[in-house]
Amino acid sequence: MIKTGIIGATGYTGVELMRLIAGHPGAELRIVTSRSEAGKAVSDFFPSLRGIIDLSYTEPDTKALSGCDVVFFATPNGTAMHQARELLDKGVKIIDLSADFRLKNATEWEKWYGQQHACPDLLEAAVYGLPEMNRKDIKQAQLVANPGCYPTAIQLGFLPLLEHKLVDPGSLIADAKSGVSGAGRKMSLMYHYCEAGDSFSAYAASGHRHLPEIRQGLQSVCEGELGLVFVPHLLPMIRGIHATLYATLKDSSVDLQGVYEKRFRQEPFVDVMPPGSHPNTNSVRGSNVCRIACHQPQNGNTAVILAVEDNLVKGAAGQAIQNMNIMFELPETTGLVSAGCYP
Amino acid sequence: MIKTGIIGATGYTGVELMRLIAGHPGAELRIVTSRSEAGKAVSDFFPSLRGIIDLSYTEPDTKALSGCDVVFFATPNGTAMHQARELLDKGVKIIDLSADFRLKNATEWEKWYGQQHACPDLLEAAVYGLPEMNRKDIKQAQLVANPGCYPTAIQLGFLPLLEHKLVDPGSLIADAKSGVSGAGRKMSLMYHYCEAGDSFSAYAASGHRHLPEIRQGLQSVCEGELGLVFVPHLLPMIRGIHATLYATLKDSSVDLQGVYEKRFRQEPFVDVMPPGSHPNTNSVRGSNVCRIACHQPQNGNTAVILAVEDNLVKGAAGQAIQNMNIMFELPETTGLVSAGCYP
Amino acid sequence: MIKTGIIGATGYTGVELMRLIAGHPGAELRIVTSRSEAGKAVSDFFPSLRGIIDLSYTEPDTKALSGCDVVFFATPNGTAMHQARELLDKGVKIIDLSADFRLKNATEWEKWYGQQHACPDLLEAAVYGLPEMNRKDIKQAQLVANPGCYPTAIQLGFLPLLEHKLVDPGSLIADAKSGVSGAGRKMSLMYHYCEAGDSFSAYAASGHRHLPEIRQGLQSVCEGELGLVFVPHLLPMIRGIHATLYATLKDSSVDLQGVYEKRFRQEPFVDVMPPGSHPNTNSVRGSNVCRIACHQPQNGNTAVILAVEDNLVKGAAGQAIQNMNIMFELPETTGLVSAGCYP
């Protein structure tokens, strides 16, 4: 059994990690920490875990945590970078669900996250945990930077187009929509039921923190300079991301469907739907699958790729478990095979 | 491995049964039937099952079905009663999720369901599948009538009060609220997103089909004539039932909390919350738990019991699996231990 | 033109008051105050008012406010009581949408609101602004205590039963459900989209602040001691209250429908629906109507009354305008005649 710990398990990625670890046959949860809730039973904080998780929150303590094989950071940005080295030094593997180790360039990171990076040297050592791109490196990694929710769907959707040089890399548009849980379990008027409910809007249209992360990943698989417009929107729903991706095809006679099916045939968590499909976010609710469909309206030169995922699963906690499975040489789907909770 | 089949698996209880059986370590799904969708892949019909269920729908065929150890009916009311005997005769156990075998009294059934009962003699043989009341009988049963969604929450909530004779049995009020999936996957203007969304109303206030089922169950555990007012309401949400139950206490100094905790201590799927709690339906989304809290406003003589469940799980498919586990002498929680999908 | 001002117009009752006054042919908005937003244009704060309201928020200033004919308090509880006397002394009429003047008994108020009342002598002078009960007094009032949202629906629903002595006054149960806007535009985890959305629960089952207000009103129209159990619930929707009311009939052969139709025939904002109806909250969204239906399940001795309203209109701002119309001798429906915003 892999001994696991979670730091900062009071948010939505934390509770989702606990749900998934509780159902994982090869891992057990040893420690969950929270500075603010230390001493409180996890199941008092999250009634959905009553009878499932018997632990109480503790203060984050390196000594105790170093008894774990792997520690997940489910903390706000700017926390993991202060605690990672100590745990790594003790031989604990780390999967960080925050943004601290996602960018290779510390200057870029500091620009978007508004603070100095505490350990820029670890940025190079960290492996970006998108298995469909970096499986081999993840297997060897001590420190995995788990991708953001938007970057997962958007990169998976664009990868085949760029890897096969099918599109002009300067023409990418990602019109992405997220359920409210993507913003986390923090209070903000924007996420009040009466503001987010029965309404819809874009946000951060002039620049969102996930932009450099997506650019870094996509640039790494394409020649020529990447040009990407990324506009996120907030959906009146809880879980789910839908990315609608546009790119200009070099040759409009390409067999998009075939390219996508081939690219992802071996991938257990990317599902290319039949031609003409429109994936619904509710088909992946609670599951680790990213479901993709390819369109080419009026057979023109614009590829339209639709990609959905559950932002808390494939976009966060599920992908973290997938990475853990790879790092510990378990079958990659262990603990992640259940069907989505539809309807 | 228990060989299972599902008749009529194109609705919400059907897809939920498939999700649960797919995750059940001791059961496998052999046959799923649908007259209207015969020949179609299940996963084309329900994209959430892509990669999970490889079967195609077939015509309901007794010969093929008789290779199953147990067959679930997820059909509309009035279907199972025509096909049950043939399967029973071949030694197949049946768990019927429709209302066909829930009432003992055929005349009462015919009055509420507006048709003649096809096999009234089986009504007596059928065991009402509420494990918390009838576990022993279920163990021996060939034919289990799986309870309705409202009746499950309402009976579990009232049981301790009546069993311990704590309340006037003539004073019961069940103000119950259900998510829309309780009405099934059928088209009706009432369930159109623009009608059911962002709105709320009661329905069938003068009499709902679940009333005789609840009365039958509660009457069986109480002396004196039961008086029950049951008002169902439609919630603008997908899954979940919340029953708010009122009864007049004979003695307002009773320790309700203690009574409930003791009654359900051994029950794996009934969770009595701490004093002062208000269970949320989202704490049981996708899980088989019925979560209950006890209140006694202003220490008066009215007991207020709050009970929540997922109408598709403990209120339908999950309870059916629980019954299957009992009938086949598996640990009762097999395949039903996962945490709710919160948020 | 009635010159109006609003104190504390940054919440949902405030923005609704502005919407209604903007559409009122006999009133104009002169001043809107907010300590926190002083200097900011109202339409920057509430984009729905762009092009509708040209004012900016100002600091609450008695001198400026005393140029108004009437001032609405849309402030949190405990604010109006500190500023009311000064305005009254200057001849300004006050309609307070908070709870400060709703209870006649200062001790009771202090118990439920957890603070000392600043001007208990005004409690007697204040008129409780439920026109269907107190129209005559409202006409003469200088200070109107606008009813709470739950108390409006619940009192209107119970009134005919009690006024006609049709029920045992000790047997009342109000199972009430409110949309999230009833809690106001304040941040709380409970109102986060991911907590309140697609879920349902009761709250404050052991005692809610609206209880003494409802009791005071209903007690005033009945003989014998009132016994009322009131359980509020939070609905996953924005606007709307649904009260499901239960009471034990003294004589089950009474013509409930006739009693209700007669009682409210002259009331412009209470609509008794035809027999067998179930009012939907979406039928009153944005309108000042309280819509009521009467049921008597199985012709038994329990009356079940269903009452819906928009908590921000008949339950708050609309009723305040109705009271203003009465106080200034305008036709009572002035500015309140528009149809609900359905769907």
Add this chain to the structure above:
Amino acid sequence: MIKTGIIGATGYTGVELMRLIAGHPGAELRIVTSRSEAGKAVSDFFPSLRGIIDLSYTEPDTKALSGCDVVFFATPNGTAMHQARELLDKGVKIIDLSADFRLKNATEWEKWYGQQHACPDLLEAAVYGLPEMNRKDIKQAQLVANPGCYPTAIQLGFLPLLEHKLVDPGSLIADAKSGVSGAGRKMSLMYHYCEAGDSFSAYAASGHRHLPEIRQGLQSVCEGELGLVFVPHLLPMIRGIHATLYATLKDSSVDLQGVYEKRFRQEPFVDVMPPGSHPNTNSVRGSNVCRIACHQPQNGNTAVILAVEDNLVKGAAGQAIQNMNIMFELPETTGLVSAGCYP
């Protein structure tokens, strides 16, 4: 008073038309027709109109309708074209909210709507009722083709870019999202609460009927061949359209904000928001405003225009009233000035 009639007033555009006409000081509703509901009181069909509309549905009868000054068709596509000529011949003006007269090219119409056009000669006479483009022609029109909901938002959003030749007309992308009411009050599994709720997907990505309508309008204001990709999506909400529009700027130093403000300064129902804004659909719920914001991410060469409207108001019934006001020389905002119903 303008005497108005509505043909086919049992859907969402019909009920919205009735709501708006009821509040219009210069128009009265004389006749509402419905073949299926003839004889039934409108307010029995739509409880939100109880006390507002006293009419009953009648069979559509040309003689009776010819007493109207203007008749609105709120019928499914393919109905108005059979009845329009007769009414026009009697001097009745027509505002058709269906698609029958929106395209100038009958062949194109027949291709997208799958039926023969009954009166192709009227296509030329019909005026496309987008006042911001065609105000002068609308003033003279006998027959107005009221624009579709998507086309209204998308054309208003793109107009300034094309009129001023700021973008490559072959580069347009319209990623549009609509609330469910845009699909009308008809039953389809796609609009079932459990399918449309808490989920999101694209639909008709390979071609939607509004595409030729949008192309026709935009082509008319631009040189060079228009290239437009239009991908509609279904939002889990009731009212509201959000169009996110992308186009490649010829010169990235253009002052987009200035161009938009100038273009729409005189338009009563187009509101250009301050720089950096993201309009919410809830800010226009129930109102006739189209609210627009301009973005230019990273100051690059992609213009991103955000446009919101209420699909039932500016996208249907409200725009129809606006057209009526123009045709009858009333102030254009008559009956359309109320604030949106927020929250």
